[in-house]
Amino acid sequence: MTKDNIIDKYFIVLPSEVKIILNTLKNSGFEAYVVGGSVRDYKIGTAVPKDYDITTNALPEEVIKLFNKTVPTGLKHGTVTVMISGESYEVTTYRIDGEYLDSRRPSGVTFVLNLKEDLARRDFTINALAFNEQDGLIDYFSGVKDLENKIIRAVGEPNKRFQEDALRMLRAIRFSANLNFDIEEKTMMAIKLNYKLIVNISYERIRDELCKMLISNNTTKALKLLEETRLLEIILPELQLEVGFNQRNPHHDKDIFNHTLAVVEKCPPRLNLRVAALLHDIAKPSCFTLGEDGIGHFYGHNKRGVIITHQILTRLRFDNQSINEISILVREHMNVLTKPTDSSVKRLINRVGEDLIGDLFALQRADAIGSLLAKIGAVKSDRVKEIDKVEDKVKAILESKVPLSIKDLVINGTDLIKEFSLKPSGEIGDMLKFLLEKVLENPDINTKEELLSILVDEYLKN
Known part of the structure; x- marks a missing residue:
């Protein structure tokens, strides 16, 4: 290690647990440094790092002997997790990677004693920085210069x-x-x-x-x-189809891809909402038709989009709950109620769910702002005003605590089976859906007597 590679005056305020690990290794005759993203983030000054990776010339079995509680999380790659005060810290032996056979992982690793060899295998110069309080910041590959030059x-x-x-x-x-x-x-x-x-x-x-x-x-x-x-x-080959796709529509000043980018940017950075924004128009290329007037249309692209969205998210191994939530947002993004009645808004809440309805409005606003339907910095467009009006109505309905879903009905499937001597079947669900539609129109009828009477007079007669 030469003086040229050491920036002596740059120090990081390390957590006490990290200092304990570094000092324990040093006092036992080994080298040890904090390395990678935590050093980079401190140098940039963006935020205090959450994770601290430590690299050392101590072999894994030597690390295990030095600490009371360790977990052998990746011994073949030289990684031991050290537990201190309930927190976990990965300590990895200096190493060089063996031959990569599949562009994914090395065939093996070789432990080395030289810090520079270890840093030379890392991906980018800004991640190939190391630090301890004795030596300061170690920079063999001009990572600091690249940070300064962005x-x-x-x-x-x-x-x-x-x-x-x-x-x-x-x-x-x-x-x-x-x-x-x-x-x-x-x-x-x-x-x-x-x-x-x-x-x-x-x-x-x-x-x-x-x-x-x-x-x-x-x-x-x-x-x-x-x-x-x-x-x-x-x-994402499905998204690639949007690139350069002229919408041929007076409501849009961008191709589908650039419209999509605008919508994503205008959504708050909540993951499922942003994924829904990315995929909300994913079916437009496959649904495109050109009218006799030369105007492009995308009839049913929200419904077709649900199918494509499910395929993409399944392929990318998203969890089922996220797939369901994102699919709902894609399906409903076009459903801006121009003349919202209490019953139509209740049905919207029922379809989307109370927890997701706010994200739907965020997506719809971003969709409007990302097109010619609204102009940033100008007076609100009619489209955005419509969304605001529906959202206000949703808030009022939720505050009123009126029944909105089958679980809010005063009777359930067990009641229907007992009352009408029925066997469990899909018809029980149909009866409850029928009653919910009635209650959405008039919440005052949500009593056992009224609902059973409606079933006798209207449903069972058919």
């Missing part, structure tokens, strides 16, 4: 870095968006050259990177970089 640059040869792990291409784009940095020219060229390698990466890892992009402060930049590098056509 550059994402691969460590060493970029083609090699991306061929080792193709997910690094998505990470480069995610860092570029999150930090609002530019991707260095050779690194960018390497992504464009190696983009097809992304097929070797699991959908779960792709999903995680995509989600981080979607809740960043610069989602538009991330998605445009995905399209520019051709990664988009592999990981």
